[in-house]
Amino acid sequence: MNKMLIPILFALGTAVFWGCYGPTIGNAQAPRIDGKPLLPPDGWTPFKPYVFIGIAYLVIAIAGGLAMMKLKGDSFDYFAPVPGVEGASHFMTAKWGFLAGALGAFGALCLTTAMMTSRGNALLVMPIVFGGAVSITAIVSIIKLRGHGPLEINPLLWVGMGLTVVGVVLVAMNTPHGHAAKKPVAPATDTIATTDAAAQEADQEKPESAEAS
Structure with missing residues (x-):
């Protein structure tokens, strides 16, 4: 166990750094x-x-x-x-x-x-990256090892790959998405000023209409 502790710690360090890479x-x-x-x-x-x-x-x-x-x-x-x-x-x-x-x-x-x-959107991208990387690593390792002779593959490997795909899809489908920013609302003073200007224009048009009639 002690011999495996160092590689496990460095593997966890890789996961931490690469896990923070996307959001950063x-x-x-x-x-x-x-x-x-x-x-x-x-x-x-x-x-x-x-x-x-x-x-x-x-x-x-x-x-x-x-x-x-x-x-x-x-x-x-x-x-x-x-x-x-x-x-x-x-x-x-x-x-x-x-x-x-x-x-x-x-x-x-x-x-x-x-x-x-x-x-x-790191919650969407990173699961695809890490889930896909695990599967690609397994496939490349199989191809590499087959060059050295017969190779027995446990069927659970393919089950794990399938579950990885399912997990990625579930995460992607349920990832929270931010809403678009709301358009700025005009201040109340601007609205009142616009209304007053429109009313004044209407008042000016009334006498002209009366003279024309």
Whole structure:
């Protein structure tokens, strides 16, 4: 149990951070006028906050990664061969790390766009993201493991995927939606002034009508 505690804690940390990611990026949506997002140049698109998502990745991943590599005594050589393992080199870390980062970046772009276009509705978007991610991970793992030989799949896996879809649909259908902002009501003084002006115009038209008759 002690050996599994650290990965479980980090997995929970991932859930916490990514769970907060959606609501946080939802705050960066463009202001809306009459229910429509304000477009450039006065407003902005989802790509504008996405740039600073990338900057955050660069700062935290590169600075943090290099610091931890130094702390753990890691090698900074990404091309050195691995002794005793034929065909293996440290370049694997660069290749697969970049690919995983690219997938994460595209995922962040999709999530950011989803949050922007859903008016920051994290209760709708995030269940789809996490529910779908679990199923995709299982499918990719099955495809990967099948390349190493026969694989027995427990039918409960498909039951779990089905329940995930049902859960996502239930959450999406029952997500509370905000109401559109009410149109501003004209002050009472403006209403009275408008009424008085209309009455004065009517009084001025009466003598003209009488003269014409």
